[in-house]
Amino acid sequence: MDTINTASHQTLAELTAGAGATRRLRIALVAGEASGDALGADLIAQLRQRHPDAVFAGIGGDAMRAAGLEAWFDASELAVMGLAEVLRHLPRLLKLRKSLRQQLVNWQPDVFIGIDAPDFNLPVERWLKQRGLRTVHYVSPSVWAWREKRAQKIGRSADLVLCLFPMEPEIYARHGIDARYVGHPMADALPLVPDRDAARAQLGLSPRPVLAVLPGSRLGEIGRLAEPFIEAARLVAEQVPNLQVVIPAANAACRAALEPLLAATPFPSPRPQLLDGQAREAMVASDVVLLASGTATLEAMLAKRAMVVGYKVAPLSAWIARTLRLLKVKRFALPNILANADLAPELMQEDCTPEALSAAVLQWLQTPAAIDALQSRYAQLHAELRQDASARAADAIDALVHTTPSKAA
Template structure:
């Protein structure tokens, strides 16, 4: 009898578990690529609007997994554990050909481990930051996943030291940004003056981030505006909820020529239009790097999360911004490409001073742009097709194998 998860008939049941907006985008690209191989496949699990637009059947709301930091996870732990138990039971009942956990490691790794031990094939898509955290974490990931799909080329060798099957599939953002950025076109699109100095401000895409960092980042930007005549500040809001919160913060500022321009989305265009970007640490720093824009990075986690990480000595890196980490991995030594200010160092005065220094040093900006082009090429090196296609190929190979390993 033919079943939904019979790969040989090209009608597999494929489970995807995505967390947050970035996971939803990865999942949507992956579904498109897997459908090229398995046109009649059925996709189930947890996903957002983008995945559902590709015919994905989401059993739960993706916002169930949209948490950040130790303290948020701990507060919601009973609900998350209950959800995971329900999901494991449901997946064991339907027996998918493969289960792909997309990011959300705090939730997905435990889920994958249980399913792998029960005999299902599991993939973890988006390696956690094994280069930043204690390397022993790689062994835990190997116990959870038959295969790990990595976005950065320095990650598979770390897993190889622990005998874990990890594949570099490339970062999807590296496919979406042109090697030579179009500043003129971006400014025309946003109706910004071509000759004005422009600062793009991105203080985080989550409400918790904005509450911690929004006032500090806006204060810093206004200090730069006070020292740099004619500066235009653009702030792209990640979604309508964030737009409303940013609007409330900006309402306290004077309505004059220094008033920031609040955008509905268009973060990529805002970065491309800018001379300098001031932003929170995270994936946005990679986007700014691929846009070839000099940047200043700041970040604050919840105080409880920071104390736990410090007390447990969990971090093994002294740099946090992805462009700085990639620069080290690619042999770009010397001064940090990106000034970064974490936790107590993330103050309006520090951010403003570093941002103004970049505006005033065109030679330094040129050096950074050249380095970012080099790093962009490294993320594409030796890869054919787009990241979703490469991820689908690695998953299909595992699905078609007689033994998940």
């Protein structure tokens, strides 16, 4: 989407409001992918409750537009992943950032809110903060996992960091940075008691055992994980009669990559069911989830499902991370990190084999009492994360708006 033509500091909404009107609160937001668009839409709704006359502008998707954002660019403009793709799009992204910064300076928002997308948003935030504008970064990068000193850089960009996890503000506090724990929006969205029967009915599944297999949402992950995950599911199916295996494909490209692997794997009846999306429904419908490490582990925890977590990176990447000791955590799955305990088996790199994965899945299926105990612990973690995140974020932003802006060092 091209930029809108802004001859003055006003949005189109303000231009139509009539001359001489009192200046309305101006809130700029930038989100770069579907998850950020959803966060932004909920945040706009909460801010509008506090400031009914506020105007919102920046970068967002359909959800933020529906909530009232005047989008200068579409969120899809920032949805670039992978080093090669970023390099290919770099000239366009730099041009977009330059145009955005100029429009923001012209418009003079009362606060700028960068939602996730740290590679794009943090430089914009720092540039604006240096010019005396208030800045917020919503969704902290994983400073608890690697390179804690990034917190200092983030503090030079943002007056306020809004954190989704309770262990994050303490890290920022060590560097003198204002960071607030607001809770996780996903914990607000998912029910405390998931409805397995409804999910199975929606997917056409019977009451027999269900294994959900999620080898990642990116082609690189599928290239490394789909083969051992699918072979692990086959080994489990040989031990569990009538096991129903469901495999959500994040998009058409992922489906195309999964189909030949499934066709070449001799599963006993019934054959696995390849789904278009519906990852959450598959998790809720399942007895056990076999999945890649990442945000999906949090979703499986909130669905109260036993899980086995596997992951592989390229051998060179693994060697560099180990040699340079880049990772600062002993655990990788978010439920384990939040609980500071080994709630879900983690099989990483060389340990991520079909035999090890299938053995861990079978262990869950054969010990229902362990699953019952796990669900109770997951429910406790869910309650801790369920803080009405969007409302708490809006309260923190509202307080910042009424403080004096500071400049970066």
